[in-house]
Amino acid sequence: MNSWFKKMQSLVGYRTFNYLTIVITALLLFLLLINGVRPxxxxxxxxxxxxxxxRSIxxxxxxVKTEEERERAASEVTSVYQFSEEVGENRAAIVTSVFEYVMEVQGESEGERFTIEEQVDMLKEDLRVLETEGEGIRFSDDALTTLLxxxxxxxxxxxxxxxxxxRDIMSKQIRSEQVATAKNEIEKxxxxxxxxPANILQTAVLIGRYxxxxxxxxxxELTQARIAQARESIEPxxxxxxxxxxxxxxxVDREVYRQLKLLGMLTNQSSLKPIFGLILFISLCMWLVHMQVSKWxxxxDERQSALLxxxxxxxxxxxxxxxxSLVSGNFEVTIAFLFPTALAPMLVRSLINERFAILIAFLxxxxxxxxxxxxYSVVLQMEITLYILFGGLAGLYVIQGAEKRSHLLQTSMTVAGVNVVFMAFYLLMTQSxxxxxxxxxxxxxxFTSGLLSGALTIGLLPFFESAFGLISAMKLIELSNPNHPLLKKILTETPGTYHHSVMVANxxxxxxxxxxxxxxxARVGCYYHDIGKTKRPGFFIENQMSHANPHDSLPPETSRDIILxxxxxxxxxxxxxxxxxxxxxxAQQHHGTTLLKYFYHKAKEDGKLVKEEEYRxxxxxxxxxxxxxxxxxDSVEAAVRxxxxxTAEKIKEIVQSIIKDKLHDGxxxxxxxTLKELKTVERVLCETLNGIFHSRIEYPQ
Incomplete structure (x- = not known):
């Protein structure tokens, strides 16, 4: 499978291949999740x-119900009325003014000798304003004549x-609907x-009622403010x-149908909001993966494998x-808790690294x-989300240092324990x-979820390792087993090379x-790095033991070809x-393009015209x-051996010389x-070699 991916990458290019991988994954996710987000x-x-x-989703x-409740609250608000004592005084003053007008006209007529008709006209003119004020009052000529x-x-x-x-009647509150009663009372x-007097009685009643x-x-204004306050006090x-x-x-009556329509739960209604929301969610997930891959x-090749x-x-x-999820409806309990919580993080941690594992745990x-x-959940089923997140992170942190498949089973037991603890929390927090x-x-x-995490990780690791050409710590441990056929081949056919490889590995x-x-x-790679020497073991000095060196009788070109x-x-x-x-x-790169100096100089000493590239x-x-x-x-171990x-000084000199030579050779x-790392490597190699080749006490015979 990995070779197929490489062919595809070579056809479309590395960057395009990665983008295609992300887009195809996004489309698959969309198709897998779309039914779950549709109401x-x-x-x-x-x-x-x-x-x-x-039930409502x-x-x-x-x-509609909100408006009905607000209208009900508004209808229950009592109207606000304001009582004014001045109204009574003002009305009494107007009545007093009527009689004063009458007396004024009477006084004027005494000097001028106006006829009664003229006096009536004069009084009408004075009282004309009362015809339009308020309810208005109109006096007949007979009533005015009686008064005059x-x-x-x-x-x-x-x-x-x-x-x-x-004043007596108006001292009490009189609303508009009570005016008629009050008028009847004053008439009475x-x-x-x-x-x-009887002749003035009817006119007096008219003035009193007025x-x-x-x-x-x-x-x-105040009533409307209270109504508005009452409406606002009603929660939606x-x-x-x-x-x-x-x-x-x-x-299904009209009210039920209206509620279903409001909720958008009828087949003739559709909403694109969940679809757009899912697109945004998937885009965010893919962006996080892309950023993680690009920043690594x-x-x-490793970034491509990690992405895949x-x-x-x-x-x-x-x-x-x-x-x-498809079969969960057949059970009364939540079978989602059977999902192996730590499977994905443990797989990714074993195959790639911890950063990718944390990302996949959250995703x-x-x-x-x-x-x-x-x-009826809002967006996420949070108890399941947290359950898988806690289990995944537990498996991720416990798996660190797991170098054998048996360690995975131990890790899965820890995951099972974390799952049980979370389950206890969930059951205690629910009200059911x-x-x-x-x-x-x-x-x-x-418990089963934790065990499945380990078991499925063990089962799926070989598939991913072979499909994508990846190598996990557990695979490396298996390859380091001395019973591996290739290691046996090295040990039996090239024992010197095997010993050299073990030393280089350390x-x-x-x-x-x-x-x-x-x-x-690096250790396991060292075990196999010189396996090519098994083809002609005797031509390599560590395997010659007490035998003669066959290169002594061969031309430099032939020796060069065998060694290279x-x-x-x-x-x-x-x-x-x-x-x-x-x-x-x-195995292919550990010599790089270094020069085979011994046979290169030997060829030059023989007087032959040689090119340096031919001996690299x-x-x-x-x-x-x-x-x-x-x-x-590899070079340091052979040189020191x-x-x-x-001595410590000689070892340091030769280590520095080899590193410097390879660095200058590109x-x-x-x-x-980096140069800083090379300095650290130099120090550690010297310390390790001093431990291996330390001086020993010479015991007496």
Whole structure:
């Protein structure tokens, strides 16, 4: 599969291939999740029985019910009235003014000798303003004549009687609807007053009734303010999420139909909001993966493999969730808790690194919340999201240092324990009462989830390793087993090379660990780096033992070809046995393009015209830190082993010389090994070699 991906990458280019991978994964996620985010729709007809029991899928405001409640509250507000004592005084003053006008006209007529008709006209003119004021009052000519013919004492008595009654009656609150009653009361008082002459009685009643008016008036502004306050005090009426709308078999009346329409739960309604929301969620997930891949400082092939692994693990996790979700409706308990919480993080941690594992832990937990959400959850089923997140992170942190497959099972037991603890938290926090059978199920489900995480990780690791050419710590441990066929081949056919490889492995492992490189990869790579020497073991000095050196009888060109070929021979042999790419690269690159100095100078001494390029290894140069360090350790171990009496000073000199020579020769140009790291490597190699080749006490015979 990895070779197929490489062919695709070579056709479209690295960057385009990565973008295509992200886009295809995004489309698959969209297709897998779209049904989970679409709200459930019902084919409902008014005034027909409902085929299902329907509950609200969300909380929404019901504007119709809200308005009804606000109108009810407004109707219950009591109107605000204001009582004014001045109204009574003003009305009494007007009545007094009527009688004063009459007396004035009478006084004017005494000097001028006006006829009664002229006096009536003069009085009409004075009282004309009263016709348009308020309800208005119109006096007949007879009524005015009666008043003008009365003496001043009579007019004064009538006036005082009427104004007194007006003040008395107007001292009480009189609203508009009570005015008629008040007018009848003053009429009754006037008619029962014997001091009022009969000929003036009717006119007095007219004036008295006119003097009564409302003195407690509606305050429209304050009333409207109270109505507005009452309306605002009513909280919006909401249809709550999970609220029962209609039961199965119940007639769908207009109100139920209106609520279903408001909730958007009818088949003739559609909303694009969940789809756009899902697109944004998937875009965010893909952006995080893209950023993680692009920021990872390693070669393109590793970044491509990491992207493919993360995407495939992600998709497989989602498919597993959906399969569980499809059958969850057949159970009364939440079987989503059976999902292996730590599977994805443990797989990615074993195959790539911790940063990608943390990312996949959060992504799978988020998607689980969407997949396993019930019909009435808001966006995510939070208990499932947190359950998978806690289990995933637990597995991720516990798996660190797990170098054997048995360690994965131990890790899964820890994950199971974390799952059980979270399950206890969940059951204690919920308000529901669970029976013994339910509690037992949830406990077993949490424990099973942890065990499945480890078991499935063990089962899927070989598939991913072979499919994508990846190598995990557990795979490296297996390859380091001395019973491996290739290691047996090295041990039996080239024992000197095997011993040399073990020594180089110790050096490279210590040096890699000191700068944060993969020491385990370097160690195992060293075991196989010289496997090409098994083709012609006798031509390599560490395997000659007491035998003569065959190169003494060979021309330099032939010796050169034999020595230079061991790297390519080893790579081919490793490829034949389907060894991981990293091990093959170490075998092929550990000499880089270094010069085979001994045979190059020997050819020159023979007087032959030689080119330096012909005596250099084919390469390529080391592409990774681990390979570069192996190249240094390989040369250093051989050089120090050839010394008769190695001392700390001599070891330091030769280590510095070899590193300096390779650096100036450009052997580290294609890997990201820094000068600071080279200095650390130099120090660690010297310390390790001093420990190996320390001086020993010479015991007496």
């Amino acid at each position: 459930e729709k019902y084919d409902i007809q008014q005034f027909n029985p409902s085929k299902d029991t329907i 969300k909380t929404v405001e019901d504007p 013919n009365a003496d001043s004492d009579t007019l004064t008595n009538v006036r005082d009687s009427i104004t007194t009654s007006i 008082r006037i008619r029962s007053n014997s001091a009022i 003097g009564i008016n409302e003195n407690e008036m509606l305050n429209e 009426t909401r249809i709550l999420q999970g609220q029962l709308i209609v039961q199965e078999g119940q007639i 400082r390693t070669d393109k 692994v993360v995407m495939l693990v992600f998709i497989l996790s989602v498919i597993g969730m959906i399969l569980i 799978t937990a988020s998607v689980a919340g969407i997949v396993f959400q019930e019909g 009462d669970y029976g013994v059978s339910e509690l037992l199920f949830y406990g077993i489900a949490a 050096l490279a492992d210590a040096a890699c660990e000191s700068i944060g490189a993969d020491g385990l990869l 070929a061991h790297g390519s021979h080893g790579a081919k042999l490793l490829q034949k046995h389907k060894m991981p790419k990293e091990i093959i690269d170490i 290894y084919a390469g390529p140069k080391p592409q990774k830190k681990e390979t570069a360090i192996i190249a240094i350790a 050839s010394m008769k009496q190695p 052997q580290f140009d294609e890997c990201d090994l």
